[in-house]
Structures are given as structure tokens and as C-alpha cells.
Amino acid sequence: MPVTERPAEAAPARPDDLVAVPVRHWGQWTAAAVAVLGLVGLVGSLAKNPNLKWDVVGHYLFADLIFDGLFTTLWLTAAAMAVGLVLGTLVAVMRLSANPVLYGLSTGFVWLFRGTPLLVQILFWGYAAALYKHLMIGIPFTTVTFVEFDTNSLLPASVAALLALGLNEAAYASEIVRAGIQSVDPGQTEAAHSLGMKPALTMRRIVLPQAMRVIIPPMGNETINMLKTTAYVSVIAAHDLMSNIQDVYNQNYQIIPLLVVAALWYLALVTVLSVPQAWLERRYGRGTARAGHASPLRRMLTGLPGLLPTTRERKG
Amino acid sequence: MARPMVHAEGVRKHFGRLEVLKGIDLTVERGQVCCLLGPSGSGKSTFLRCINHLEKVDGGRLTVDGDLVGYRQSGNRLHELREAEVAERRREIGMVFQRFNLFPHLTALENVTEAPVRVAGVNRTDARQEALRLLERVGLADRADHYPAQLSGGQQQRVAIARALAMQPKLMLFDEPTSALDPELVGDVLDVMRDLAADGMTMVVVTHEIGFAREVGDTAVFMDEGVVVEAGDPRRVLVDPEQERTRAFLSKVL
Numbered sequence: 001m002p003v004t005e006r007p008a009e010a011a012p013a014r015p016d017d018l019v020a021v022p023v024r025h026w027g028q029w030t031a032a033a034v035a036v037l038g039l040v041g042l043v044g045s046l047a048k049n050p051n052l053k054w055d056v057v058g059h060y061l062f063a064d065l066i067f068d069g070l071f072t073t074l075w076l077t078a079a080a081m082a083v084g085l086v087l088g089t090l091v092a093v094m095r096l097s098a099n100p101v102l103y104g105l106s107t108g109f110v111w112l113f114r115g116t117p118l119l120v121q122i123l124f125w126g127y128a129a130a131l132y133k134h135l136m137i138g139i140p141f142t143t144v145t146f147v148e149f150d151t152n153s154l155l156p157a158s159v160a161a162l163l164a165l166g167l168n169e170a171a172y173a174s175e176i177v178r179a180g181i182q183s184v185d186p187g188q189t190e191a192a193h194s195l196g197m198k199p200a201l202t203m204r205r206i207v208l209p210q211a212m213r214v215i216i217p218p219m220g221n222e223t224i225n226m227l228k229t230t231a232y233v234s235v236i237a238a239h240d241l242m243s244n245i246q247d248v249y250n251q252n253y254q255i256i257p258l259l260v261v262a263a264l265w266y267l268a269l270v271t272v273l274s275v276p277q278a279w280l281e282r283r284y285g286r287g288t289a290r291a292g293h294a295s296p297l298r299r300m301l302t303g304l305p306g307l308l309p310t311t312r313e314r315k316g
Numbered sequence: 317m318a319r320p321m322v323h324a325e326g327v328r329k330h331f332g333r334l335e336v337l338k339g340i341d342l343t344v345e346r347g348q349v350c351c352l353l354g355p356s357g358s359g360k361s362t363f364l365r366c367i368n369h370l371e372k373v374d375g376g377r378l379t380v381d382g383d384l385v386g387y388r389q390s391g392n393r394l395h396e397l398r399e400a401e402v403a404e405r406r407r408e409i410g411m412v413f414q415r416f417n418l419f420p421h422l423t424a425l426e427n428v429t430e431a432p433v434r435v436a437g438v439n440r441t442d443a444r445q446e447a448l449r450l451l452e453r454v455g456l457a458d459r460a461d462h463y464p465a466q467l468s469g470g471q472q473q474r475v476a477i478a479r480a481l482a483m484q485p486k487l488m489l490f491d492e493p494t495s496a497l498d499p500e501l502v503g504d505v506l507d508v509m510r511d512l513a514a515d516g517m518t519m520v521v522v523t524h525e526i527g528f529a530r531e532v533g534d535t536a537v538f539m540d541e542g543v544v545v546e547a548g549d550p551r552r553v554l555v556d557p558e559q560e561r562t563r564a565f566l567s568k569v570l
Contacts, residue, residue: 194480205434206419
């Protein structure tokens with residue numbers, strides 16, 4: 001192909017005079033418009049629907065009974081997650097142990113509590129008195145007994161709920177913690193050992209802090225899940241938010257407005273919960289390249305200009 | 317003559333049915349630099365890891381400064397040491413790894429102070445001062461607050477050396493310390509090691525750096541297939557070896 005000399009006037013005079021025109025994404029605009037229209041329609045129809053009875057929603061949204069339930073839901077979530085995390089870490093370490101008995105026990109634990117429906121477990125703890133009327137501590141296979149309890153007084157609905165949720169959570173948490181521990185390079189343990197650190201110190205100071213980076217996102221998920229799962233304990237009347245809501249609508253039959261109250265509160269709590277998760281992720285992400293990460297809201301806002309055509313982009 | 321720092325007699329080790337060390341005899345005197353060379357799979361790294369009990373010895377006798385590694389002898393019996401006792405012995409043996417193994421969640425300074433503070437019980441201020449002095453020594457005083465991910469490979473390895481030195485070891489083990497480095501970064505790490513050797517530190521170095529072994533090493537040990545093929549003055553073993561196997565290896569790496 002012959003190379004011809006270009007005419008001098010066609011060459012760019014000064015790069016600053018050129019305006020780069022970005023591609024217009026007409027398809028994206030159309031899709032966004034359709035989606036917004038659909039959303040506005042849905043919200044509009046909900047707002048106008050008389051069956052929602054916003055006055056009833058407003059009346060119960062800040063009722064004392066609801067706050068009592070909220071309080072129970074919150075402490076139950078916190079306590080069940082605490083039990084789950086502590087017991088789960090213990091089970092995870094047992095599963096990684098070289099001792100076959102500890103390994104067998106922990107594997108059996110996970111098998112049992114992950115393998116049966118949570119609803120069954122909650123009901124089981126709630127009706128434990130039907131299995132053992134009295135609980136006693138003594139020496140097995142003898143008649144020697146040190147203390148004895150009445151099962152029903154030892155296991156009120158709230159304690160039964162906590163046991164059910166905590167033990168179930170421990171089974172799931174143990175798998176998350178185990179994955180976290182196994183994600184840490186074995187070279188880290190060797191380096192710590194070569195400095196004279198004992199196994200427990202190595203686990204606490206070197207392995208677990210690094211495992212946290214892998215553990216926190218799924219545990220955040222578990223916490224959010226737990227907050228909503230506490231609603232199940234209404235089957236043993238544990239006086240959580242959902243139990244109380246059910247009590248109310250069983251009397252006044254305002255089922256839909258009260259479910260909206262429940263949904264609004266669960267949504268609000270979950271939103272608040274994502275704040276500490278982001279904070280923890282930043283804290284345990286120290287030393288990694290992606291440590292500084294933006295909140296979802298910020299990501300959404302900074303993502304917008306990409307959708308809008310800009311004239312500020314120039315080739316320079 | 318003072319007792320040797322490392323003394324091995326017929327040390328054996330196997331992984332399953334694979335025999336990795338088939339009776340190693342080796343002595344490293346106090347203040348000496350011993351370089352272990354050989355093809356990969358020759359067992360040199362395994363032997364090095366036996367010295368601080370990262371690998372358990374299956375047979376023979378291995379002593380560090382007169383103490384049996386991993387065992388306590390009373391009369392005719394060998395008692396295996398408990399984890400705490402093994403940890404106690406390891407405090408006095410520094411180790412530097414091929415892949416650095418710095419703690420990524422701690423800064424360079426924290427990497428160096430972690431063991432002195434948590435293991436040796438040195439107070440935080442003193443540990444910090446000593447750590448800064450050590451980082452200065454390896455030429456990284458200005459990188460004290462950087463995380464490992466923010467350092468180059470050569471800088472990470474020098475922090476790792478400072479971290480090992482912080483426990484004031486009487487013996488330093490180096491497991492291919494420059495093998496994972498870009499060629500232009502190897503020099504800085506070797507300079508630090510040369511400086512250490514000149515200071516009289518007893519060192520066992522697994523390396524492929526023939527030049528370093530010849531220049532700094534007091535003894536060179538050539539290993540192949542789990543046995544010591546040839547050992548002695550590096551200026552002889554690595555220049556004019558007696559064994560055909562050594563000669564063949566050197567002709568490939570030089």
C-alpha cells in the first residue's frame with residue numbers, strides 16, 4: 001500500500017482544541033426510564049391502597065409493645081451471635097485439631113445442628129421439658145446427684161430461644177471460622193513458631209487477625225440473617241418483635257398494617273447493622289491493597305456520572 | 317575447642333515412604349557460615365527446618381549448642397519436648413524464609429517488635445527502640461510504618477531478617493532467602509547477610525548463590541538425594557570439587 005503524505009492542515013493543530021465525544025448509551029437510558037416508571041407506579045399504588053391503613057401503621061410503629069419486642073429481638077440477636085461466634089470458633093479449632101475424638105465430636109455437632117431445620121430445633125428447646133422433666137448434675141450411672149432443676153423453670157421461652165439460635169449459629173459460624181483459619185498461609189504459623197511463639201499465641205495474634213478478613217463479610221451476613229431469623233422464635237412465644245406483632249393482629253385482625261410495622265423495623269435495624277460491618281472490614285483489612293473501601297451509598301453516587309454522558313472528558 | 321553450634325549425626329527424615337534425609341552428618345562451629353547447596357529435592361531445606369524443629373527428626377542425633385533438638389535426654393530415654401519447651405528453644409534460633417512470611421496485618425516495625433514484646437516480655441518502648449535500630453541496620457529505618465504489601469520483595473526480606481534478629485538469636489537459618497527476589501534486589505539482601513557474617517553470627521544458609529557461598533561461607537556442603545555428597549572449604553568444593561556429582565551440578569548453575 002503506498003504511503004501518501006498527509007496534507008498539513010489535516011494534522012491536529014493543538015490537542016487542546018479537540019473535544020472527545022463519549023458514546024451515548026441510549027439503551028441504558030431507556031432501561032433506566034422503564035425501571036423508574038415501574039417503581040413509581042408500584043409505590044403509588046401501595047400509597048393509595050386503603051387496605052394498608054397507614055394510620056394503623058403509624059399508630060403501632062412506636063407503640064410500647066413494639067419497643068418491648070424490639071428490645072428482646074436485639075438482645076436475642078446479640079446473645080445468639082455471641083454464643084455462635086465463641087462456640088463456633090471453639091468447634092472450628094476442634095475440627096482442625098489432630099485429636100480424632102475432638103475432630104469427631106465437632107464434626108458430629110455441625111452435622112446435627114446444620115442438618116435439622118431451625119424451626120424443629122426451636123420447638124425442641126421450647127418443649128424440652130417434655131423430654132426431661134428434671135435436669136440434674138451428678139455422676140453418670142450412679143444415684144449420686146449434686147443439683148437438680150425443674151426443666152421448665154430453667155428453660156423459659158427466652159432461654160430456649162437463645163439456646164436454639166446460638167447452637168444453630170455455632171454450627172454455621174464454625175464453618176466460616178474454619179474457612180478463615182485455613183485461608184491463612186501456613187508460612188505465617190511457621191514464621192510465628194520460628195520466633196518462639198506458642199500455638200495459642202500464634203492463633204490469637206497472627207492467624208485469627210488475618211482470618212478475620214475472610215470471616216467478617218459472611219459473619220456480617222449471618223448477623224443480619226440472625227436478626228430476621230429471631231422472628232421464628234414467635235412459635236414458642238419468646239416475646240420478640242414478631243411474637244408481639246402476632247399477639248396484636250390476632251386480636252385486631254389488622255394483619256397487613258402490622259406486618260408493615262414489622263418489615264419497617266427489621267429494615268431499619270438491618271440498615272443500622274451494616275455500619276459496624278463496614279467499620280470492622282476496614283479495621284481488619286489493614287495492610288491489604290483494597291483496605292480503603294467506600295460505603296454502598298458512596299459507590300452508588302460515584303457510579304452515577306458513568307451513566308451520564310460527560311463533556312469534561314478530553315484527550316489531553 | 318568449644319562445642320559446635322549445630323551437630324548432626326546420621327540425621328534421617330521421611331515423608332510417608334519417601335526418604336528425604338538418609339543420614340546427614342554435619343557440624344557447624346560457632347561464628348561460622350555454613351552454606352548448603354544442591355539441586356531441589358536434595359533435602360537441604362528439610363534439613364534446615366529440622367534444626368529448629370519445624371520438621372521432626374526421625375532418626376539420628378541433632379543438637380543445637382549441645383541441646384538435642386525436640387527431645388530431652390535422661391539416661392537412656394529420650395523425652396519428646398512439649399510445645400512450650402520447643403517454643404522456648406526456638407527463641408534462640410532465627411529463621412528467614414524464601415517467601416519472607418512477614419505478618420501482613422502488622423507494619424514493618426510491629427513485625428519486628430511482636431516477638432520481643434509477646435514472647436520475651438521486653439517492654440514496648442525498649443522493643444521499639446531496638447526494632448528501629450535493627451531496621452536502620454538493614455537500611456529500612458524510613459519504612460518502619462509501612463505494611464509489608466507496601467514494600468518490595470528485597471525490603472520485605474530485610475525486614476524479615478530484622479524480625480529474626482530482634483530475638484537476639486545465637487544461630488540464624490536462611491532458607492533460600494534470595495530465591496523469590498527480582499535479580500536487582502538480591503544484592504541488598506546479600507549485603508545484609510554479609511554484614512551479619514562479618515559480625516560473627518553463626519549462620520546456616522540454604523542458597524543457590526554460588527558467589528555468596530564462595531565469598532562468605534566458611535564451609536560449603538553439597539547435598540543430593542538426601543545425603544551429603546561433599547563438604548569443606550567453599551573455595552575448594554565450589555571451585556574444584558572432588559565428586560563428579562558436584563561438578564555436574566556446578567556446571568549447570570554457573
